[in-house]
Amino acid sequence: MPAFILLTVLTAIRVLGRNRLRAGLTMLGIVIGVGAVIAMVSIGEGAKAAVAQRVASMGTNVIIVLPGSTTVGGVHGGQGGAVTLTISDGMDLKKRVPLLRDTGWAKRDVMQIINGNKNWNGPVNGISPSYLTIRDWSFASGGPFTQQDVDTAARVALVGQTVVENLFDAGEEPVGAVIRIKNVPFRVIGVLAPKGQSAQGSDQDDIIFIPFSTAERKVFGTQFLGSVGALFASTERVEDLVPASDQIRETLRLRHRLQPQQEDDFTIRTQVDIGKVQEGTSETLTVMLFAIASVSLLVGGIGIMNILLVSVTERTREIGVRMAVGAKRRHILMQFLIEAMTLSLVGGCIGILFGVLGARLATVIAGWPTIISGNTVAAAFAFSVAVGLFFGLYPADKASRLNPIDALRYE
Amino acid sequence: MPPLIRCEDIWKIYRLGDVEVHALRGLDLSIEQGEFVAIIGSSGSGKSTLMNILGCLDQPTRGRYWLNGIDVAALQNDQLADIRNQEIGFVFQSFNLIPRTSALENAQLPLFYRGMSLREQRALATTALGRVGLQGREQHYPAQLSGGQQQRVAIARALVTSPSLLLADEPTGNLDTESSREIMTILDRLNKEQDITIILVTHEADIAAYAEREVVIKDGRVLTDRNTKPGVSLSPTEA
Numbered sequence: 001m002p003a004f005i006l007l008t009v010l011t012a013i014r015v016l017g018r019n020r021l022r023a024g025l026t027m028l029g030i031v032i033g034v035g036a037v038i039a040m041v042s043i044g045e046g047a048k049a050a051v052a053q054r055v056a057s058m059g060t061n062v063i064i065v066l067p068g069s070t071t072v073g074g075v076h077g078g079q080g081g082a083v084t085l086t087i088s089d090g091m092d093l094k095k096r097v098p099l100l101r102d103t104g105w106a107k108r109d110v111m112q113i114i115n116g117n118k119n120w121n122g123p124v125n126g127i128s129p130s131y132l133t134i135r136d137w138s139f140a141s142g143g144p145f146t147q148q149d150v151d152t153a154a155r156v157a158l159v160g161q162t163v164v165e166n167l168f169d170a171g172e173e174p175v176g177a178v179i180r181i182k183n184v185p186f187r188v189i190g191v192l193a194p195k196g197q198s199a200q201g202s203d204q205d206d207i208i209f210i211p212f213s214t215a216e217r218k219v220f221g222t223q224f225l226g227s228v229g230a231l232f233a234s235t236e237r238v239e240d241l242v243p244a245s246d247q248i249r250e251t252l253r254l255r256h257r258l259q260p261q262q263e264d265d266f267t268i269r270t271q272v273d274i275g276k277v278q279e280g281t282s283e284t285l286t287v288m289l290f291a292i293a294s295v296s297l298l299v300g301g302i303g304i305m306n307i308l309l310v311s312v313t314e315r316t317r318e319i320g321v322r323m324a325v326g327a328k329r330r331h332i333l334m335q336f337l338i339e340a341m342t343l344s345l346v347g348g349c350i351g352i353l354f355g356v357l358g359a360r361l362a363t364v365i366a367g368w369p370t371i372i373s374g375n376t377v378a379a380a381f382a383f384s385v386a387v388g389l390f391f392g393l394y395p396a397d398k399a400s401r402l403n404p405i406d407a408l409r410y411e
Numbered sequence: 412m413p414p415l416i417r418c419e420d421i422w423k424i425y426r427l428g429d430v431e432v433h434a435l436r437g438l439d440l441s442i443e444q445g446e447f448v449a450i451i452g453s454s455g456s457g458k459s460t461l462m463n464i465l466g467c468l469d470q471p472t473r474g475r476y477w478l479n480g481i482d483v484a485a486l487q488n489d490q491l492a493d494i495r496n497q498e499i500g501f502v503f504q505s506f507n508l509i510p511r512t513s514a515l516e517n518a519q520l521p522l523f524y525r526g527m528s529l530r531e532q533r534a535l536a537t538t539a540l541g542r543v544g545l546q547g548r549e550q551h552y553p554a555q556l557s558g559g560q561q562q563r564v565a566i567a568r569a570l571v572t573s574p575s576l577l578l579a580d581e582p583t584g585n586l587d588t589e590s591s592r593e594i595m596t597i598l599d600r601l602n603k604e605q606d607i608t609i610i611l612v613t614h615e616a617d618i619a620a621y622a623e624r625e626v627v628i629k630d631g632r633v634l635t636d637r638n639t640k641p642g643v644s645l646s647p648t649e650a
């Protein structure tokens with residue numbers, strides 16, 4: 001049997017080699033289909049990985065609670081207007097939801113920041129110290145402020161890379177410098193390590209952190225003391241995100257005295273939800289490209305079937321001769337299946353080549369991140385074999401069912 | 412020992428729409444191992460139909476056929492393929508070589524379906540080509556060979572498996588006198604030296620003259636059956 005398969009493969013290659021143009025045109029559909037699959041999966045995977053990386057930059061297992069309810073489309077409305085979340089909500093959550101590792105809060109406003117003769121409009125965030133741990137911020141130089149700084153409403157600030165670039169000269173040391181936020185002097189005690197773009201695509205390094213108490217009392221001029229822009233929490237494990245979110249919801253509803261028929265006056269988002277929204281966009285693209293690839297593969301498969309049917313007809317006498325000297329049904333079946341698979345496999349390999357090339361071009365020319373995984377290539381390979389097998393089956397079966405004497409007499 | 416071939420009341424009826432063509436009508440025939448039989452008869456008398464049945468390429472509509480004592484009608488398609496592969500060599504009027512495939516590979520073809528190693532296939536096919544005088548032509552394509560040479564490749568293909576029965580349906584029908592003579596010399600030698608049973612269909616008297624027994628078929632039945640070389644014949648035959 002191995003000798004039979006080897007020789008059949010060689011024969012198939014020779015038969016196809018004789019009609020190079022025909023074989024080439026037949027393979028075109030498979031080439032395009034497989035090429036499209038490879039390119040699209042590489043681009044999709046690349047985009048997914050980039051999104052995952054951005055989502056990861058949010059912190060680890062983060063839950064965000066925003067004031068205001070969610071409208072129908074999942075769009076968060078009423079932020080800023082509602083004053084529904086407070087520091088005591090945050091502190092109470094820490095006590096009542098044991099799944100939470102940490103809770104923190106923040107409030108932000110865009111303000112003018114001045115250093116000497118330079119000024120910059122950046123988002124100033126008043127935060128609880130735990131916020132930095134929850135969002136995984138680390139330091140390029142200096143360090144975080146302490147609970148004592150919060151208690152005394154100290155005028156200390158942490159600055160992000162973008163702010164540093166815009167407020168300080170190259171080589172100037174920000175730590176220890178005094179900057180003015182809304183004309184209040186603050187001492188810079190830490191420079192944050194860069195994070196890059198957020199999951200939504202904004203610059204996370206354009207940021208300034210000051211203690212929450214300082215922000216409330218000396219900068220923002222808040223009407224309701226204790227109201228926060230958002231609560232942040234984190235859990236030990238990813239699996240805890242959903243149960244913890246449920247418990248947060250219950251606790252907050254209770255605290256806010258909401259009746260069962262009343263809607264939440266806050267919105268809970270987890271890191272996983274945010275990742276999903278982002279992946280959703282790339283998935284739409286993936287589905288579209290997948291449709292294109294499927295159609296190409298289908299057309300390619302039908303092309304193979306068509307050419308094989310022609311081949312079976314052209315070689316009816318040959319089939320008769322083979323049967324006359326002892327070929328069984330399965331031998332003829334195998335012969336044409338192997339021919340079909342050779343076609344689709346060669347087409348698939350060329351397609352893989354083009355796909356990898358296309359993905360590379362997308363990276364080089366358009367700057368899209370792409371990932372070509374061994375799994376993708378293996379799947380494309382398997383797919384082309386399957387297409388050959390599937391679309392070769394009918395012609396091969398037809399050939400194998402020929403009656404030897406009818407096949408021999410065929411003109 | 413049973414005869415190599417025994418046919419009893421063989422009928423072959425083709426249906427073409429409403430019309431029934433009776434190609435064979437109750438034919439009886441018996442052939443012993445080692446015989447050299449010529450089958451003659453006018454066009455349309457059923458010679459090819461009979462050969463196809465004897466060669467297990469086709470089944471009779473009615474009647475029994477024993478090959479080597481085996482009732483062929485009872486066999487499945489795969490078993491028939493095995494018999495064609497192991498017991499029978501077929502030589503056709505139109506050669507029926509696979510185009511654009513070397514003489515060697517054409518001669519190898521039956522061995523290919525035996526799952527034999529490539530080396531063995533090559534060795535046996537090369538020997539078979541040598542026996543029909545085609546050494547050195549192994550790599551030629553059919554299109555690069557003369558008609559007589561092509562028919563010799565076909566004979567090499569038929570005898571590469573050392574069959575007990577060689578069926579030749581007008582093997583010289585497409586050949587000139589000289590090539591015909593060469594082919595007949597080869598067949599005659601195979602019969603004499605290797606004891607291969609040969610059944611030959613022909614329209615030409617001088618070709619039929621190589622055989623030891625002449626069966627005349629008319630309207631799908633045996634008309635006459637006689638020993639043409641009584642001194643040489645191995646066995647007496649029935650009419």
Ligand SMILES: Nc1ncnc2c1ncn2[C@@H]1O[C@H](COP(=O)(O)OP(=O)(O)OP(=O)(O)O)[C@@H](O)[C@H]1O
Pocket residue numbers: 425426427432433434452453454455456457458459460461
């Ligand atoms: N496949 C077929 N379908 C219908 N009729 C057939 C078929 N094959 C043969 N016949 C008929 O059967 C009869 C015998 O045909 P066969 O080919 O056996 O004749 P033959 O003796 O070999 O003739 P020739 O000497 O011309 O080759 C003829 O009348 C022919 O028309």
Ligand SMILES: [Mg+2]
Pocket residue numbers: 458459460580
């Ligand atoms: Mg005939």
